Amino acid sequence: MSDSCAHCGDPLPDGATACPACGNDPRRRARIVGVAALLVGIPVFFVMPPVAVILWVVGPFALVGSWFLSAATHDF
Numbered sequence: 001m002s003d004s005c006a007h008c009g010d011p012l013p014d015g016a017t018a019c020p021a022c023g024n025d026p027r028r029r030a031r032i033v034g035v036a037a038l039l040v041g042i043p044v045f046f047v048m049p050p051v052a053v054i055l056w057v058v059g060p061f062a063l064v065g066s067w068f069l070s071a072a073t074h075d076f
């Protein structure tokens with residue numbers, strides 16, 4: 001069974017995490033968001049500590065959650 005890209009609809013190779021046609025790569029995007037949240041939390045901590053704590057909770061969730069994402073459309 002082959003999946004198609006959720007972004008452009010092109011067929012994806014088996015096991016692909018990113019679309020070769022349009023570059024749709026939700027795992028990479030989620031990892032970038034996670035790392036950004038962790039890094040941004042450092043200066044934010046000195047201004048708004050509660051916001052930094054939220055970022056440090058959301059960041060790891062985005063990093064871990066990125067492993068469950070796929071470039072393909074989901075059939076639940």
Ligand SMILES: [Zn+2]
Nearest residue numbers: 005008019022
């Ligand atoms: Zn695509």
